[in-house]
Amino acid sequence: MNRPFWLLTAVVLLSPTTQAQQIKRELGDFDFTLATTPTRTMAEGLISPAAVGSFHGGVDLSHPNGVYFGQYAPSMGLTKASTLKLDNYAGYKQAFTDSLGYEVGVIHYTQPNQPEANSYALYGGLSLFGSRFGGAFNDSPDNRTGTLFANLGRLPLLDADFTLKVAHHQLGTPFTIGEGGQVDSFNDWSLKFSRPWRGVDLDLEYSNSSLTGSGCDAYSGINSTCDSMVTLRAQRRFF
Template identity: 75%
Template sequence: MIVLRPFWLLGAALLLSLPAQAQQIQRELGDFDFKLATTPTRSMAEGLISPSAVGTFHGGVDLSHANGLYFGQYAPSMGLTKTSTLKLDNYVGYKQPLGGDLGYEVGVIHYSYPTLAANNSYALYGGLSLLGRRIGGALNDKPSNRTGTLFANLGRLPLFGVDLSVKVAHHQFSTPYTIGDGSRVDGFSDWSLKFSRPWRGVDLNLTWSNSNLSGSGCDAYSGINTTCDSMVTLKAQRSFF
């Protein structure tokens, strides 16, 4: 088990001391590059951070060495409100160039809910980077279901001037889920498309997410998005660090 509780406590204390608009602080700590941020900073692991409800407190820390080793902890939700639960995503990985603009990355991420007795799980991930673009996959195998995820950051689209990232996942239940009308759901798929563009110092993000579940079938949903149904969200944020 990956245990990074002290790092989370440090990150929480520092994040709460920052202005609300701050996004990232970066420092050199000996041979390590230290990052403290309110958004995920790790390229491949970022695509696997579990979703959190809008309005929750979130943040984490990341340490990386010049030899390619890195580890960190991100809290999608710090559980500071009555309706939120503390979530911790711990990860450790290795990233190296293969020559030119080609590189690879592998790692493992641990999803945990410290205030709950169960629901902990692991995911193995890996991917390739080429010319500033990244594509990868992950497998999360836990007793209740198995999830396979493909994600890609395709970089700037030349005709539109926006960055595009895509994530698609398939979830297979170990035991079929019975919904209200008596029918059973063996599994489901979900996906998201994210368009990003800087504008006058502000990062604009437009995201469309959806799944192949609908109606009462959404009772079985526990996927990569915050909701089962089709949803479009627009987010604007400005970094002051």
Template identity: 65%
Template sequence: MIRPLLVLSAALLLSPTLLAQQIKREVGDFDFTLSTTPTRTMAQGLISPAATGAFHGGLDFSHTSGWYVGQYTPSMGVAPGSTLRVDNYVGYKHHFDSTLGYEIGVIHYSQPNIAGAESHALYGGISIMGSRFGGALRDNPSNRIGTLYADFGQVPLLNADLTVKLAHHRLGTPFTIGDGSQVNGFSDWSMQLSRPWLGLDLNLIYSDSNLTGGGCDAYSGINTYCESVVTLKAQRSFF
């Protein structure tokens, strides 16, 4: 049974040092980006988790040849109950023309304050006529994750951008739930509509998984919630 939950959240960047969501500079053949959100569209759509703390951001360097390297910190670990998380990535992006291109890369996840909390992921995708399609494989001993991602761009009738994500998780160790049964793996998915409105970035997100009831105790996927949820998110960045 679908039990939608409506959540309204407003993210306001109030710190003077974070008045700009993204700062870009060009130095010779290099582009430098300082941002409070992930800057790599393919990596962000496939594998980068949402920000988990009040303080987050990253750096990105790219060369005209197509190579890029960067670091994104979804959590600085300064908020109560949070830990420092650091994602380092390197990749290559190439466009044949304005309608066709591809991207490949690898990302390293780490939590410096927690021993054995490191993992890697390989990602890649293609862009066709303004739409992007990709896949990723994250090799984590406790949870191997395969992800498919599609960004269809703007849907004319809705006047909003549509993105869809599907992931399958294979647990390294089966999880035993209350009735004695075991969960060896699960799948989850999300669909998001995004559009600007009166200076706000509006996002309507539907997410779900194939786990229900006690099985949700084993959930640690790409979504915030295990069961069916509809989320309305409003965000405004001050420039």
């Protein structure tokens, strides 16, 4: 990350007033937010997920006219087993009424140590009565991806947030497996329930893909693994 990012982060961290989950300040006409989790609505469901056990966080600047931009690091790359990843985004958000609004934007996925892995995604969506529905299209030479995203907000019976993501991936070059078999496309999805508990964020997630067996060698999707997996994650914020 560049020097302005680190400098701005340090200034906010040294400020005396903080909130329980994020730090907010006013910078001129902009609202500034520093948080350990993504703060954007549509971008929150579409940026690359944080690696388990990694240090992650980001900054966000928004203007009253609806324009916003920010940077989120799913992984700071502070350990030998992790890679520095930065998701830079910019967008525009407006509300028609208190219960209906829309949002459009672009995300630049970067890995400074692996520039060949960089790519862009266009996204957009609607907010409706506390729920969010969106989609994104990512066109890179290796993997053309279309993603649908839905966050239904807090479900009263479970007292937890529910998030669904479904993606279709079209490989730029078919992947050869087994005895001459090929994989040129695949689907994957994830379901997640989230709720806070005594200062800890609890996430219960199920993920899977259409690939099985040796086909998983071609996997490069939205989940951490190709096979069916249930994950229980507990995270405590530093502030």
